[in-house]
Amino acid sequence: MKATVSEPESWKRIIDIEVPEQEINSAFEKKLNDLKRNLKLPGFRAGKIPPALIKQRFGSSIRAEVIEELIQKYFKDACEQNNINPVSLPQVKNLKADEGEALTFSIETEVDPEIDIKDYNKLKIKTQPEEITESHIEESLKNLRERFAEFKDAGRPAQKGDYVKLEYLKVIIDGQERNDISFPKYPVELGAQNRIEDFDEGIFGHSVDETIDLKIKFPDDYADTQVAGKDGEFQIKILSVQQKVLPEINEEFLQKMGNFKSESDLREHIKQSLEQEALNRAKEEAYNQAIDTLIENNPFDVPPTRIEQAIDFYYNQTMQYQIPNAPAPSRDEIAEKFRDVALRAVKRQRIIDFIADKEKIKPTPEEVDNEIRRLAEMYNHPFEQLKQQFRKNGTTLRIREDIMERKTLDYLIGEYTPEKKD
The missing domain is CATH 3.30.70.1050 (Trigger factor ribosome-binding domain)
Incomplete structure (x- = not known):
């Protein structure tokens, strides 16, 4: 040959x-x-x-x-x-x-071209987490109370923020009566985001057992394309009007939240959680800044196949979470929208792999076990059993790659120092 x-x-x-x-x-x-x-x-x-x-x-x-x-x-x-x-x-x-x-x-x-990333160890990028204030803690505490709110009969006409349950007696779309459109069986919040404003305003001021005639126009970008942009007439009956009542911060509530002894203990826990979230966001911003700097200072080519593979990933993700009856984007539309994102993603991975190899950054067995143990506790699964399962289905390999990537990114922002081995 x-x-x-x-x-x-x-x-x-x-x-x-x-x-x-x-x-x-x-x-x-x-x-x-x-x-x-x-x-x-x-x-x-x-x-x-x-x-x-x-x-x-x-x-x-x-x-x-x-x-x-x-x-x-x-x-x-x-x-x-x-x-x-x-x-x-x-x-x-x-x-x-x-x-x-x-x-x-x-x-x-x-093929993937050979690359040589310069000055990756000279970046001066630091994390700058947002300062957590009392207003952040108050907002988080309110969200916790929202999760445990109770719904009670309002005993008055409906108003914005109430939760109503309705029955459709008649529905006419563009002059034709429809029997295939029904109101959700669960109560919905009046005035909530993504609700049709004219529909909800027609319910304000009305009480349980009242029958109402409404005329609306569906928005052009309405999720259900079969009625988007069309005129609608509804005859509805109000079955219930409820208001959301937030729980008091008392001993019972503190126990539900994690058996805290006092409100101050709960607030301190919330503060620590918010600070960790702020640190994670700041680190992600620092990671992106480091990668963007290295991409700009180290231009290299990417094979078209790699970009198309990344676009395929974004397309499959988009289709997986596609809203039923909503217009689905074509693969070409996704390619046009995400091509630059795909190119950056491929370059990002190549840079991380290069630096990890150069600096001999690898996950330790203890780090892999700790991550599996964390997942085992999260899903209430025996550690050894989950470890064997991950080893068989390839999850362990993905965990190793994730740890390697995180350690490499931490190295770029000065928060990890690889051990030097002879």
């Missing part, structure tokens, strides 16, 4: 390969003999079919299989000999496979 490699782009390799005719013939004869041993034809005993007859009937398909197998074999050999690690499917071009001549072909493939 003769193989020559050219590099028209930093991310592209073209391998020109020539396979001698003798090797093609040898592979052909071997496959022919293998077929002869197992082939069954009427009028012939197994293994006794004349080779000339087999060639006549199956020669073309045998040769095609031989050519395909030789292409795969010598592409793999050429990659190993030239230290090429393809990241895309190979494209065969300029194939010449005439009988009596050598097999010649070219293969184009994409």
Whole structure:
């Protein structure tokens, strides 16, 4: 085999390969003999079919299989000999496979270009977490009380912020009566975000058991595309009007929150949690600043396949969380929207991998076990059982990669120092 490699782009390799005719013939004869041993034809005993007859009937398909197998074999050999690690499917071009001549072909493939990230250890980026004030604590405490709120009959006409339960007696959309539209069986908050303002305002001031006639126009960007932008007429009956009552901060509430002894203990716990969240946000901002600085100061190419793979990921994520009946974006629309994001994501990962390799940053067994133990406690699962499960399904590998990435990013912002080993 003769193989020559050219590099028209930093991310592209073209391998020109020539396979001698003798090797093609040898592979052909071997496959022919293998077929002869197992082939069954009427009028012939197994293994006794004349080779000339087999060639006549199956020669073309045998040769095609031989050519395909030789292409795969010598592409793999050429990659190993030239230290090429393809990241895309190979494209065969300029194939010449005439009988009596050598097999010649070219293969184009994409690779990750070699990179050399400079001055990554000279970044002067520090985390600057937001200061947590009493207003932050008050807001968080209110949210906790909201989670344990009770709903009680208002005993008055409905107003903004109330939770109402309705029955649709008649629904007309664009002049046609509809029987397939029903109000949610659970109470909804009047005046809440994403509610149709005209609909809710028509309910304000009305009480339980009242029947109301409403006329509205659905917004053009309404989630249900079947009614978006259309006129609607509703005859509804109010079944209940409830108001949300927040619990008092008393001994019972403190026990529900974690068996705190006093309100001040709960507030201190909230403060510590908010400070940790603020620190996490600040670190994420510092991580992004570090990566953006290195991307700007160390330009390098990215193979198109890597970008398309990242776009595929964003597209699949978008479709997974697509709202029912909402217009679904096409893959091309996602590509246009996320191409720059995808490019940055690929460069980010390459930079992290480069620095981790250069600085020999790896997760320790203790760090991996600690993360699995944290997840085991979170999901109330036996540690050893979860550890074995993760090892079998590949989750342990992802945990190792996540820890390596976090330690590398911490290193970039000066919050981790790798151990130097001889």
